[in-house]
Amino acid sequence: MSALPPDATGRAPARRGTHIALPVALAVLALPLVTAAHHARPAPYGDRLTVHARVDGADGALPLGDPALRAKGRAVEAYDKESGSRRWTYTRAGRRPVALLPAPGHAFALWNDGLVTDTARGSVRWHRAVPASADWLRTPDARGGAGVLQPLTPDAGMLAVVTPHRIAAYRTSDGDLRWVLPAGTGCAFAPARSVRRDGALLVAQPCTGPAAAWTAQVVAVDDYGRIVPGRTPLGNGDVRRAPGGSGSPEK
Structure with a gap:
């Protein structure tokens, strides 16, 4: 291939095509690496949720009605109460469910690392870590997490997590911590x-x-x-409940 003729200054012009093609080629080569790095990132909290059943429809909605729950090995399984078919399976890497609590619109799980999760309609809504609970859950006194998860309202609008050191209450719509009641001195729940x-x-x-x-x-x-x-109502962000019927926690 013949060399390009010199310009007015006597210098050969730069090969513009080469200068443009090199960055484009590098970007194309880097794209698979960026994509692979994105997919290699671990899911938050080691979550892996698999949806098994959907109904026909444009919105792809899950079957109506709350499913039944069961702990099977290291997984939480939700299944249809009538047919017994699985709706979804939820696992966390290296963890296992200790206790389950079904509630209207919610599927609460307590895991052996002291994490509480809320899963419903094919998605994990929120995670909340319970301090100083993982070691206790490994002891016979924990009784397999019996009584740790307690709904505080009929519609499960508030969830109590009871451990020996404290009772913590969460608003289940978003997992917001609303109040904490520590155990008395020399006492344990x-x-x-x-x-x-x-x-x-x-x-x-x-x-x-x-x-x-x-x-x-x-x-x-x-x-x-x-x-x-004589406690004074503070509210939990629920406008449906009239003031005056309840109040704030004693610390």
């Missing part, structure tokens, strides 16, 4: 020893020492916190 009475959740709080009054060893809470005389 017993999640498995809880009952529900007239809209209140009664949780045993055993205390050490013979002088501990029995009244201090049972705590009553609702969606606004500990139930005590």
Whole structure:
């Protein structure tokens, strides 16, 4: 190939095509690497959710009605109550579900690393870590997570997570932490020893020492916190509930 003729200055002109083609070629070569790096990123919290069943329709909606839940190995499975067919399967890398709580529009799970998740209609809504719970869940005292997940309202608008050190309440629409009630000094909550009475959740709080009054060893809470005389309503962002019927937690 003959050389390009010199310009007026006597210098050969730059090969413009070569200068343009080189950056384009580098960008094309880099694209698969960027794409591979994107796909190689681990999912948050090790999540892997697989949807098995959908109904025919333009919106691809999942079947109506809340599914039943079961823990199978390291997975949470949701399945249709009538047909028994699986709707979705949810796993977390290296983790296993300890306790499950089905509720209207929600599927709550407690995992062995102390994480609480809310899954519904083929998506994971939120994750919340429960402090100082992973080690406790490995002990016989945890009773397999019995009583840790407790709905505080009939529609599951608020969820209580009960552990020996504290009771934490979350607004289930977005996972927002609304209040925390620590256990009393020398006492510890017993999640498995809880009952529900007239809209209140009664949780045993055993205390050490013979002088501990029995009244201090049972705590009553609702969606606004500990139930005590004269408490002042603060609200949980739920405009459906009229003020004056409940109040803020005692710290």
